[in-house]
Amino acid sequence: MEGRVMKSTGSWYEVLGADGKKYNCRLQGKLRLEEIKENNPIAIGDRVELLLDQDDASIEEIKPRDNHILRQSVKKASHRQVLAANVDQVLLMATLKHPRTSPGFIDRFLVSAESFRIPQLLVFNKKDLFSAEDKILINALQQLYTAIGVTVLTISAKDDEDIEGVKSLLTNKTTLVAGHSGVGKSTLLNRLSPQIRQSVSEVSDFTSKGTHTTTFAEMFTIDDNTFIIDTPGIKEWGLVEMEQQEISDYFPEMRELRLECKFGSRCLHLAEPKCRVRRAVEDGTVSVSRYTSYVSMVMGEDNRK
Ligand SMILES: Nc1nc2c(ncn2[C@@H]2O[C@H](COP(=O)(O)OP(=O)(O)O)[C@@H](O)[C@H]2O)c(=O)[nH]1
Numbered sequence: 001m002e003g004r005v006m007k008s009t010g011s012w013y014e015v016l017g018a019d020g021k022k023y024n025c026r027l028q029g030k031l032r033l034e035e036i037k038e039n040n041p042i043a044i045g046d047r048v049e050l051l052l053d054q055d056d057a058s059i060e061e062i063k064p065r066d067n068h069i070l071r072q073s074v075k076k077a078s079h080r081q082v083l084a085a086n087v088d089q090v091l092l093m094a095t096l097k098h099p100r101t102s103p104g105f106i107d108r109f110l111v112s113a114e115s116f117r118i119p120q121l122l123v124f125n126k127k128d129l130f131s132a133e134d135k136i137l138i139n140a141l142q143q144l145y146t147a148i149g150v151t152v153l154t155i156s157a158k159d160d161e162d163i164e165g166v167k168s169l170l171t172n173k174t175t176l177v178a179g180h181s182g183v184g185k186s187t188l189l190n191r192l193s194p195q196i197r198q199s200v201s202e203v204s205d206f207t208s209k210g211t212h213t214t215t216f217a218e219m220f221t222i223d224d225n226t227f228i229i230d231t232p233g234i235k236e237w238g239l240v241e242m243e244q245q246e247i248s249d250y251f252p253e254m255r256e257l258r259l260e261c262k263f264g265s266r267c268l269h270l271a272e273p274k275c276r277v278r279r280a281v282e283d284g285t286v287s288v289s290r291y292t293s294y295v296s297m298v299m300g301e302d303n304r305k
């Protein structure tokens, strides 16, 4: 029987079978050997073939993936993690404060998703806390990111109408939800389906270090064909094996312009003469904030404070 991996707790996997039941599975021997070599061959969202033997269920085969999203550890270059597989879109949840999500973090995340060719939703949460100034800033951000092809919403995860708005963008898709700890991911998920009961941290918790209510990525169903993946709060986002020259490919607003740079694909859009991208920053068609993120990525900086 076919199934989909919902959750992993070390050597056990929770798999949703085609019959709608959940099975606790181990890996078959030959896959376990690969696991030792590869350190985690199975990701949340993987489609698998289950072998059912009376009370026992095991994973016999992993089906080819449509895609995956990798996360690179900022601290350890060698440490990479498949966050999820077979994802239709990613939803980055961001906030202006409590805690603040920086533009650098947003752009790194979007670039990363773009490099895996996964469409992006950007959801600004906690609008009930916005000041008049915040609203102006949010409008500008909404325009900026909409113009580059990102779907942007501003919500309060505590508002029913807003939840319906999010829900309509998720239907019949598998969505990976990411964002800093404390932005409201679990609150949103709990509102999306009564079956989801993720624990929500108190506002004070995430300011004091070390409180993580969600420790592993886990997939939930909203309905038979709608899946959502909650991920642990992410502090920083490292870019996975990207060449310097490649980075502007993943900035949609630079992608076409860069073909017109004098040095063509060798141009890094830094100090090269007749750079079309830099001209666009000067005339305002590429935003300074996005360009700043771009430069920081090309210089190999990370986005830790
Ligand atoms: N004011 C306000 N607080 C929110 C909103 N959404 C979530 N919170 C609060 O933010 C805190 C962190 O929420 P949680 O869902 O645990 O965040 P997570 O770490 O991203 O899963 C909790 O105290 C929530 O009640 C919102 O729209 N407005």
Ligand SMILES: [Mg+2]
Residues within 6 Å of the ligand: 185, 186, 187, 198, 199, 200, 201, 213, 214
């Ligand atoms: Mg959470």
Ligand SMILES: [Zn+2]
Residues within 6 Å of the ligand: 258, 261, 262, 267, 268, 269, 270, 272, 274, 275, 276, 277, 278
């Ligand atoms: Zn250039």
